[in-house]
Amino acid sequence: MNVFVQAENSSLVSEDTSSNFYLEKIQLLKQKIGKTPLVHIDNVNGSSIYAKLEYYNPLSHSVKDRPAVYMLEAAIKQGLVTSDNVTFVEASSGNLGIAYGRAGKFLGLKTLIVIPSVVGEKTFKRISETGTAVEKTPDGYCPLRNERDGAIAKVKDLFLDDPNMMWLDQYSNQNNFRAHIEGTGPEIWSQTEKRVTNIVLGVGTGGTMVGITRYLKAENPEIESVAVQPQEDHHIQGLRNFSESLEPEIVRSNRDAIDDWMKVSDADAFEATEYLWRKGYLVGTSSGLNYFAARKIAKENKGSTVVTLFPDTCLNSFKLTQEYIVGKSF
Numbered sequence: 001m002n003v004f005v006q007a008e009n010s011s012l013v014s015e016d017t018s019s020n021f022y023l024e025k026i027q028l029l030k031q032k033i034g035k036t037p038l039v040h041i042d043n044v045n046g047s048s049i050y051a052k053l054e055y056y057n058p059l060s061h062s063v064k065d066r067p068a069v070y071m072l073e074a075a076i077k078q079g080l081v082t083s084d085n086v087t088f089v090e091a092s093s094g095n096l097g098i099a100y101g102r103a104g105k106f107l108g109l110k111t112l113i114v115i116p117s118v119v120g121e122k123t124f125k126r127i128s129e130t131g132t133a134v135e136k137t138p139d140g141y142c143p144l145r146n147e148r149d150g151a152i153a154k155v156k157d158l159f160l161d162d163p164n165m166m167w168l169d170q171y172s173n174q175n176n177f178r179a180h181i182e183g184t185g186p187e188i189w190s191q192t193e194k195r196v197t198n199i200v201l202g203v204g205t206g207g208t209m210v211g212i213t214r215y216l217k218a219e220n221p222e223i224e225s226v227a228v229q230p231q232e233d234h235h236i237q238g239l240r241n242f243s244e245s246l247e248p249e250i251v252r253s254n255r256d257a258i259d260d261w262m263k264v265s266d267a268d269a270f271e272a273t274e275y276l277w278r279k280g281y282l283v284g285t286s287s288g289l290n291y292f293a294a295r296k297i298a299k300e301n302k303g304s305t306v307v308t309l310f311p312d313t314c315l316n317s318f319k320l321t322q323e324y325i326v327g328k329s330f
C-alpha cells in the first residue's frame with residue numbers, strides 16, 4: 001500500500017474511528033519514518049563530523065515526523081479519540097505542524113495548528129496544504145519568558161474551552177522524546193558502529209536531544225552531549241534560547257542528560273548554512289547552527305566522532321537565508 005498516495009487522497013480517509021483502524025495506519029506511517037541516512041560531512045583535527053539527514057522523513061521532510069506519529073499513537077492507545085469531533089490541537093513553529101497535519105489527514109483525524117506569525121507565509125502554506133486548520137498568534141521565534149507565549153497560550157485556551165479539543169503538548173509529552181529513544185538514538189549507535197563520542201544538537205522542545213542522549217548514554221556513559229542554544233533575539237526557526245524563553249518541561253526534567261551547553265550567533269549559524277548549501281545540502285538554518293557547533297566540538301576533541309542532525313530543508317527558511325547571504329545581515 002502506498003502511504004504517500006493515500007496521505008494526499010482525502011477520499012481514502014475512512015469514517016472508521018476504532019483504535020485498531022488508526023493503529024494499523026500508524027504502523028504504515030512508522031514503516032516510512034526514520035532510518036534516515038547518516039553522512040560524513042567533514043574531518044577536522046583528526047575528528048570526523050557526521051550528520052543525520054532528517055529531511056528524508058516523508059511527512060514534513062523534517063525530524064518532527066518522529067514525535068508527531070509517536071504522540072498520536074500513544075493518544076490513540078489511551079483511547080483519546082472518543083468521537084469524530086475530536087480535534088488534535090498543537091502549538092508549533094512549523095515542522096511539527098506539517099507532520100501532524102499530514103499524519104492527521106492520513107488517519108482521518110482533525111487537527112488544528114497554532115503558529116507564531118513570525119514564521120511567515122511559506123510555513124503557513126506548507127501547514128495548511130496538509131488539510132489542517134491553522135491559526136497565527138503575534139509571536140517571535142522565541143516567545144519571551146515574562147510575556148504570554150502566544151501560540152501555547154492560545155492552544156491552552158482552546159483546549160480548556162472546548163471538550164472536543166485534544167492537546168498532547170509536545171513541550172512536555174514523553175512520547176516526543178520516546179520517538180528518539182526508540183528510533184534516532186539506536187540508528188546513530190548502529191550507523192556509527194558504536195563509535196560516536198559526542199552528540200551536538202540545537203534544542204526547541206528538547207525532545208530530540210533528550211531522547212537521543214538518553215539512549216546513547218545507556219549504551220556508553222562516556223558519550224558527551226552538548227545542547228546548542230541560538231543567541232538572544234534570534235532568527236532560527238524551531239529553536240529556543242532559554243535565557244529569554246521558558247525552558248520546556250522535557251528539558252527541565254532531563255537536565256542531567258545534557259553535559260554541556262553552547263550558544264551560537266545567528267551570523268555563525270547562517271554562514272554555516274550557506275557553507276552547507278555550497279556543499280550541496282539545501283538545509284534549514286538549524287542545520288547550519290548544528291553544524292557550526294559540531295565543528296567546534298570536533299576541533300576541541302581531537303580524534304572524536306561527532307554526530308549532529310540536519311533537522312530540515314531550506315523550505316521554511318529559504319527567503320531569510322538568501323536575504324542573509326546577499327546582505328550579510330537581517
Ligand SMILES: Cc1ncc(COP(=O)(O)O)c(C=O)c1O
Pocket residue numbers: 062064093094095096202203204205206207208209237238239284286287311312
Ligand atoms: C528545524 C528544526 N530544528 C530543530 C528543532 C528542535 O527539535 P526539538 O523540538 O526536538 O528540540 C525543530 C523543532 O521544531 C525544528 O523544527
